[in-house]
Amino acid sequence: MARRSYKQACSLARALDAVGDRWTLLIIRDLLLGPRRYGELQTCLPGIGTNLLADRLKSMEKIGLVRRLPVDAGHRWELTETGLGLQPALMEMIRWAMTTRLPAHGDETSRPEWDFVAMKALFDPQRYTGARGRFRLVLNGLPAVLEVVGEALELRQEDGGTAAATIEMDATTGWQLATGKVGFQDALADGRLKISGDKDAARQLLAAFTLGG
Amino acid sequence: MARRSYKQACSLARALDAVGDRWTLLIIRDLLLGPRRYGELQTCLPGIGTNLLADRLKSMEKIGLVRRLPVDAGHRWELTETGLGLQPALMEMIRWAMTTRLPAHGDETSRPEWDFVAMKALFDPQRYTGARGRFRLVLNGLPAVLEVVGEALELRQEDGGTAAATIEMDATTGWQLATGKVGFQDALADGRLKISGDKDAARQLLAAFTLGG
DNA sequence: CTGCATCCGCCTCGATACTG
DNA sequence: CAGTATCGAGGCGGATGCAG
Numbered sequence: 206m207a208r209r210s211y212k213q214a215c216s217l218a219r220a221l222d223a224v225g226d227r228w229t230l231l232i233i234r235d236l237l238l239g240p241r242r243y244g245e246l247q248t249c250l251p252g253i254g255t256n257l258l259a260d261r262l263k264s265m266e267k268i269g270l271v272r273r274l275p276v277d278a279g280h281r282w283e284l285t286e287t288g289l290g291l292q293p294a295l296m297e298m299i300r301w302a303m304t305t306r307l308p309a310h311g312d313e314t315s316r317p318e319w320d321f322v323a324m325k326a327l328f329d330p331q332r333y334t335g336a337r338g339r340f341r342l343v344l345n346g347l348p349a350v351l352e353v354v355g356e357a358l359e360l361r362q363e364d365g366g367t368a369a370a371t372i373e374m375d376a377t378t379g380w381q382l383a384t385g386k387v388g389f390q391d392a393l394a395d396g397r398l399k400i401s402g403d404k405d406a407a408r409q410l411l412a413a414f415t416l417g418g
Numbered sequence: 419m420a421r422r423s424y425k426q427a428c429s430l431a432r433a434l435d436a437v438g439d440r441w442t443l444l445i446i447r448d449l450l451l452g453p454r455r456y457g458e459l460q461t462c463l464p465g466i467g468t469n470l471l472a473d474r475l476k477s478m479e480k481i482g483l484v485r486r487l488p489v490d491a492g493h494r495w496e497l498t499e500t501g502l503g504l505q506p507a508l509m510e511m512i513r514w515a516m517t518t519r520l521p522a523h524g525d526e527t528s529r530p531e532w533d534f535v536a537m538k539a540l541f542d543p544q545r546y547t548g549a550r551g552r553f554r555l556v557l558n559g560l561p562a563v564l565e566v567v568g569e570a571l572e573l574r575q576e577d578g579g580t581a582a583a584t585i586e587m588d589a590t591t592g593w594q595l596a597t598g599k600v601g602f603q604d605a606l607a608d609g610r611l612k613i614s615g616d617k618d619a620a621r622q623l624l625a626a627f628t629l630g631g
Numbered sequence: 632c633t634g635c636a637t638c639c640g641c642c643t644c645g646a647t648a649c650t651g
Numbered sequence: 652c653a654g655t656a657t658c659g660a661g662g663c664g665g666a667t668g669c670a671g
Contacts, residue, residue, distance in 0.1 A: 212465070212526050215535070216539070220512065221443060226643090251426075252424065303429050308435075310425050313426055313427040314426055316428070323429055439662090467666095468634085469635080471635090472634080
């Protein structure tokens with residue numbers, strides 16, 4: 206159990222007392238896409254010790270950031286409202302990292318889930334002028350369901366259900382669209398972006414993904 | 419030199435590789451109010467080891483978050499544009515902590531600078547309908563200069579210069595005004611809020627400080 | 632006096648082994 | 652599958668020393 210505190214009467218210090226320990230924010234990142242089993246978290250967090258993951262989940266549960274969700278043969282870990290409240294801070298941190306040239310560490314492991322989180326961070330609800338709707342996003346071949354709900358974009362890793370449109374691309378294309386390095390029509394033309402269903406609604410949605418402008 | 423990396427091809431992981439180490443974000447917090455000397459940082463960060471502060475500053479300098487600003491008999495540390503770019507993320511994290519009941523650690527130390535940072539976090543530029551202007555804020559008896567510049571509120575710990583108005587209160591009153599627990603007129607009436615100069619401009623400014631609504 | 636570097640004890644972390 | 656137990660390595664906290 207991590208028990209080291211800054212002991213400062215400052216909101217940031219108190220926040221870091223709660224979530225500043227190693228791995229904690231990455232656990233929350235992975236839970237942003239939906240409830241996860243212990244084992245799923247382990248494979249999404251290569252390098253974490255099994256004791257650390259258990260410790261972190263326990264203290265996060267005590268603080269009220271996550272809760273256990275009973276399921277057949279065990280349970281899933283899911284974010285509480287409080288834990289979900291960290292999403293804006295995480296999104297801002299991701300946007301900062303995406304616009305900043307940070308030193309790269311040679312042998313990075315890669316996971317498709319992280320691209321979904323990056324897409325969430327690129328979405329700016331202020332720019333979305335379309336109607337409320339469900340979309341299907343196939344990123345690097347993996348499907349997810351997008352839904353614009355009030356101030357944020359909900360993105361769950363699952364498939365099925367009805368959707369106004371299906372958007373298919375890879376993460377690089379998504380990033381290039383957001384930064385304006387490639388246009389909507391161009392990406393469509395050279396096949397890196399595929400849309401089925403309501404093409405106008407998809408265009409409106411993609412227009413809300415922006416970075417650095 | 420902190421050299422432990424998550425080695426994940428994920429923006430959040432890379433951000434935490436850069437600023438996730440202990441004390442780093444608190445150093446940035448303190449630098450948000452202006453350049454600081456090494457010794458000033460030490461007194462604002464009770465408990466940090468002198469070697470750790472030096473190490474952190476060195477790695478932050480290498481990444482490009484801070485730079486040395488020569489000054490008589492030594493130098494000051496100041497944020498670069500890249501370092502300043504973390505401000506939105508920090509502000510969101512502060513707002514999260516202020517709206518969340520987190521476990522308190524008995525004997526917290528307190529510093530007036532942290533209240534200024536909290537005030538920055540409460541400011542929502544979207545809600546500010548007034549004109550660009552300079553204000554003087556006296557918080558708990560300590561003066562600072564406020565200036566609305568584009569998307570953010572600049573807040574420097576200094577005094578002097580011209581100001582459209584001077585706003586005088588304590589941090590608690592500021593928080594109560596932001597959360598709506600007390601109204602502008604009431605706070606003025608019972609003397610916890612004092613305004614000299616352009617009272618209307620001050621009211622417009624204070625209306626842009628909000629939390630949880 | 633300011634701005635660190637060195638040294639040392641402790642606690643967190645990461646990895647492996649083991650259990651309900 | 653979902654953790655607990657254990658242990659070595661290293662980051663961290665505190666005291667002290669020293670150079671410009």
